[in-house]
Amino acid sequence: MLKYIVKRLLTSIPVLLIITMVIFGVVKSMPGDEVSAYLGPGTRATAVIRQQARVKYGLDKPLPEQYVRWLGRTLTGNLGTSTTLRKPVGEVIGSYVWNTFILNAAALIIALIFAIPIGIRQAVKKGSFEDNFWTVFSLLGISVPTFFFGLVLIFFVGLRIDWMPISGMRDTMLANFGYSSIWQEIGDILLHMILPTTVLAFGTFATFSRYVRNSMVEVINQDYIRTARAKGLKEKTVIYRHAFKNALIPLVTLLGMYIPSLFSGATILETVFVWPGIGKVLIDGINQRDSALVCACLVFSAILMILGNLLSDVCYSLVDPRVKVDG
């Protein structure tokens, strides 16, 4: 198994390398003048200063050379400086990624609290009205554009309830004048999390409840469940002790491969709620042609994607011994 993981990680390296080329190429061909981005908005720099800046940031070199330099710097941990936030990119990602994480993690926990019992009930009462109701409900969850759901929540709830913040992560007044205690800060952030978490949790709930339902249905049809029932065990015991335990295994693997995605931002949703996460930073970076930041964010998400794919393959083979990995 270890051999397989190491091998997969090694083969990921060329894939990642090509992805960095694609990302670098895309970011470099974004419209707008990069030198202006470095010199700051509304710059009135003369042609001479522009040329100096161009040389200073290595923008006068051919693209392949720029790429190699950028890659070399990136590998040594220097991700460059964000031109819009005037901070090292590594620092920016390091701080914003946690904002994304708390939002996604909260949504995941809430989604699971509802998805597991509802998924089980659906499987037990397969084909009933209740089952169909939740099936359609969870289909809504994967079909609704997240940003539209967010807009609807802001429109019907946020604008009508005074204390419900509709954007950002902290209250501006409180954040500027300092919180009186850590609890006030946590409370403030939690308040701001209500709406975006609701939106995210709905989508996550949909994914997981469908998964729980399907894997429970599969287990309930197995012979050993019939045996358990034939032994005269109580239906509750059969469902929760015999069936659910086994249905739990694929669920845990799904959770396993879900972990990397907790760190990648829901781009559009974060924009709607002005949540300072990775996705919002990426969009802002694209709009303001902050190439170092955009490159880093994209590479970061690509690494998360690759990790997620690797985890899912590993998890499948761990759960199902029939899936053989060739080491």
Place this chain on the structure above:
Amino acid sequence: METLKKDNGIHPSAPEEKIESVGPWMIAWRKFRANRIAVAGLVIFVLIAIAVVLVPMLMGIKVTDYDLNAVNQPPSAAHWLGTDKQGRDCLYRLFLGGRISIMVGIIAAILTVVLGCTIGGIAGYYGGFIDNFLMRFSEIVYSLPFTPMIIAVASVMLWVPQNLKMYTVAFLIGALSWPGLARLVRGQILTLREQEFMQACEALGFSDFSKIFRHLMPNVFSLVIVNATLQMASAVLTEAGLSYLGMGVMPPTPSWGNLMNLARDSEVFKNYPWQWLPAGLMCLLTVVSINLVGEGLRDAFDPKEIQ
């Protein structure tokens, strides 16, 4: 349900009854028809599709029509969904936008299917180096973070003329979505090519092209059609997101995404909800109906699922 029972042909009491032979397509269709939720989805989708084609035609106004004396009007008898800030009829633009959004979904799905089947089919059939190369290639595309990448590339393609934007969006979605299907098709082809009918094809001297696309592909058709349907739903969603950010279909061409983009103006968002809310609801309804059809098809084609 009754028809299915009859078709099993197990009627010891009535041996003279004619036994109808049922092909896999017919079985799938009957299973689909028996699935009431899926049929509801199909009906809703067909109604929406007809509406987006007919409603703008029947309203008898032109795309360029505007009325600066009636801007931001709330819904009324003359304008059922009110007017926008240039005095254009919102109902008209809603259905016109639906055409664009659904077209993007269809084009993206077709492109995904063409690329996925071609690449997966060739990789699976030839194996060896070609397979290795193509699968590596698809792994690279598969590992690109979808939404961020599409947004980044869309921002590069700002130079595309406004009227061609919808095709760019569809093309981008298709170009990044095929690897999943390619993998599925390849896997199926790998097992299918070992079967006897392929030896027959070999003996008859068919060309590789004919073997892959005329003899192998029809066997994976059920998989492809389910995938294409679900792909179409997700393409409609992606278009909406992209256009909402202002990087997809550009005004004055309406699409459900860029109608919702109007909500980014806080005054429109708060005071003129009829300009953006219906677009989101229509988009939701469309995606739900397509997904219902897709899931119905998946169950219908699944041999394990017995109704």
